[in-house]
Amino acid sequence: MRMTFVVNGRSRTLDAPPLARLLDILRGPLGLTGTKEGCGEGECGSCTVLLDGVPVNACLVVAGQCDGRTVLTVEGLASRDALSDLQEAFVKEGGAQCGICTPGILMAAHALLATNPQPGEGEIRESIAGNICRCTGYQRIVESIRHAAKEQAARESG
Amino acid sequence: MNPAEIALYPFERPGTLAELCRTLSARAGRKERTVLLAGGTDWIVERRLAPPEDPNDLPLVVDVSRLPEMRGITVAREIATIGAAATFLEIKSHPVLSRRAPVLTAMAREVGAVQIQARGTLGGNLASASPAADGAAALMALDADVVLASIHGERRVPLTQFFTGYRATRRAEDEVIVRVEFTLPRTGAHQVWRKVGTRAAQAISKVALAAVAEVARGRGVRSGFGMASVAPVTVSLPSVRALGLAPSLASVSDEELDAATRRDIAPIDDLRSTAAYRAYVASALVKGFFRELRMAAGS
Numbered sequence: 001m002r003m004t005f006v007v008n009g010r011s012r013t014l015d016a017p018p019l020a021r022l023l024d025i026l027r028g029p030l031g032l033t034g035t036k037e038g039c040g041e042g043e044c045g046s047c048t049v050l051l052d053g054v055p056v057n058a059c060l061v062v063a064g065q066c067d068g069r070t071v072l073t074v075e076g077l078a079s080r081d082a083l084s085d086l087q088e089a090f091v092k093e094g095g096a097q098c099g100i101c102t103p104g105i106l107m108a109a110h111a112l113l114a115t116n117p118q119p120g121e122g123e124i125r126e127s128i129a130g131n132i133c134r135c136t137g138y139q140r141i142v143e144s145i146r147h148a149a150k151e152q153a154a155r156e157s158g
Numbered sequence: 159m160n161p162a163e164i165a166l167y168p169f170e171r172p173g174t175l176a177e178l179c180r181t182l183s184a185r186a187g188r189k190e191r192t193v194l195l196a197g198g199t200d201w202i203v204e205r206r207l208a209p210p211e212d213p214n215d216l217p218l219v220v221d222v223s224r225l226p227e228m229r230g231i232t233v234a235r236e237i238a239t240i241g242a243a244a245t246f247l248e249i250k251s252h253p254v255l256s257r258r259a260p261v262l263t264a265m266a267r268e269v270g271a272v273q274i275q276a277r278g279t280l281g282g283n284l285a286s287a288s289p290a291a292d293g294a295a296a297l298m299a300l301d302a303d304v305v306l307a308s309i310h311g312e313r314r315v316p317l318t319q320f321f322t323g324y325r326a327t328r329r330a331e332d333e334v335i336v337r338v339e340f341t342l343p344r345t346g347a348h349q350v351w352r353k354v355g356t357r358a359a360q361a362i363s364k365v366a367l368a369a370v371a372e373v374a375r376g377r378g379v380r381s382g383f384g385m386a387s388v389a390p391v392t393v394s395l396p397s398v399r400a401l402g403l404a405p406s407l408a409s410v411s412d413e414e415l416d417a418a419t420r421r422d423i424a425p426i427d428d429l430r431s432t433a434a435y436r437a438y439v440a441s442a443l444v445k446g447f448f449r450e451l452r453m454a455a456g457s
Contacts, residue, residue, distance in 0.1 A: 042199055
């Protein structure tokens with residue numbers, strides 16, 4: 001099936017089996033290997049990407065359902081020469097350890113901050129509840145997201 | 159089955175409900191299998207666990223996730239209408255539902271984390287007919303009707319009569335669930351969603367209770383229940399419902415509630431929990447809800 005979707009701001013057209021997983025399309029033909037496969041059954045959140053701005057598990061989304069839609073992956077967060085505030089915060093606050101869950105968590109947090117720029121701790125924790133991390137104990141991740149929210153607010157008011 | 163094998167299934171995306179109904183009718187007439195795919199949160203995971211199918215006899219997968227007739231949430235004249243392909247995230251974010259049907263909002267918030275909320279739908283929940291389906295339990299407590307469409311038009315089945323057995327429903331092969339409808343509980347109605355599971359975000363329920371009740375001058379005037387994971391189907395707890403309509407709620411005893419709950423459920427041991435634990439929790443949840451009702455009834 002021929003399908004077109006916008007990935008990280010760029011329109012991509014490709015021929016792919018309609019029931020191929022979005023995850024495999026991203027990592028294979030599109031070469032976007034930042035999105036990781038963890039469990040492959042929607043439990044761990046490692047493959048989280050944004051579909052029309054909303055976090056989904058790319059292992060449970062079929063390519064045919066993405067035709068005409070917009071996908072944002074972790075590769076789409078940074079600009080050409082600078083990490084996003086969120087990514088910077090993860091670096092500064094030690095939000096990443098082994099790193100396998102990090103792209104998925106960045107996407108879930110990015111979606112949160114896009115709709116709720118000043119989230120409370122409970123809202124932060126709820127937003128990443130579908131993402132499993134086995135290294136950090138989550139505290140550093142929560143602090144990173146909070147830090148990014150502050151940076152963003154400071155930038156906007158400054 | 160591995161992802162490459164699943165990728166081989168034929169796929170169609172009808173543009174309208176009428177087109178979908180024609181496809182369903184033609185295929186059902188030829189005894190060909192059709193899978194209606196919404197969010198895929200059940201079907202895709204189940205395919206992964208299933209053995210490979212005969213590549214020459216694969217069902218047609220039909221995408222219903224974006225059919226306009228199956229989307230959207232509306233409230234008019236005290237009736238809430240939710241498209242079968244509306245997502246849990248859309249349900250959770252609906253302002254009128256959160257005020258008037260918080261049992262549904264709370265369910266949608268706990269059915270899974272945001273990634274699952276963004277994909278999962280009530281239509282999928284009802285069609286899959288898992289006894290652990292949170293959405294089915296909440297809709298049952300609201301006494302929802304299921305509206306099915308086919309080339310012959312629409313028909314309506316009360317959700318309390320929709321499930322006919324383990325993963326079996328009254329939906330015919332040539333029908334599609336288009337929406338659910340229910341009368342909004344009155345402002346001030348008692349509504350509770352209690353999900354007992356292992357992980358706040360993604361766990362499938364060990365037991366879940368949805369309850370909706372209205373009390374006027376000490377008596378129950380609306381009583382709806384739905385319980386997940388305690389029988390081969392989502393159950394409406396008919397004996398407990400009857401107690402919820404007691405002329406004097408204050409006189410309903412815990413012993414009566416225990417006996418009614420026991421009558422209404424048939425829990426089993428499985429990988430998530432045990433029959434004994436489920437029975438205990440089911441009773442405790444029901445009694446907890448009635449404590450609230452008795453207080454409201456002024457006992």
